[in-house]
Amino acid sequence: MHPDPAANAAEHPELHRRVRESFGRQGLMAHWSAELVRVAPGLCEVALDYSERVTQQQGGFHGGAIGALADIAGGYAALTVIPEGMEVTTVEYKINFLSAHIGGRLLATGRVLKAGKRIIVTTAEVEHIDDQGQRTACALMQQTLASVAKRY
Secondary structure, eight states, rough: OOOOOOHHHHHHHHHHHHHHHHHHHHHHHHTEEEEEEEEEEEEEEEEEEOOGGGGGGTBBBHHHHHHHHHHHHHHHHHHHHHHEEEEEEEEEEEEOOOOOSSSSEEEEEOOOOEEEESSSEEEEEEEEEOOOOOOOEEEEEEEEEEEEEOOO
């Protein structure tokens, strides 16, 4: 069973609105049908179901898709701790791939570790969830972001 994003939106309506508005502008996430699952201060969860759009040549989730999902979760966790009217952009990230998977779904949980005035450091854990609900660590990312003026 998947978490109910509507229930989470009720817990933090302004943060959820802000992240949802920005997330809706992510063409890659829309193309992959990624889902915004949970938003809270310093935290964001994003899910991605397995499909042929996110695979590598052997049929498993592509590392680029895993990295992008972690980047998005960490980035939106950072967005929750900066002022309205600002956005974030990734400066760098390092990711460790822990296991490969075919099928199921990925769940990336981004968390803010340290938020300064211009630089924010986050981490994101990516789990694979199989069709029986079994969770396995898939990847771990550390990320540095910079706050920038919102341009839309």
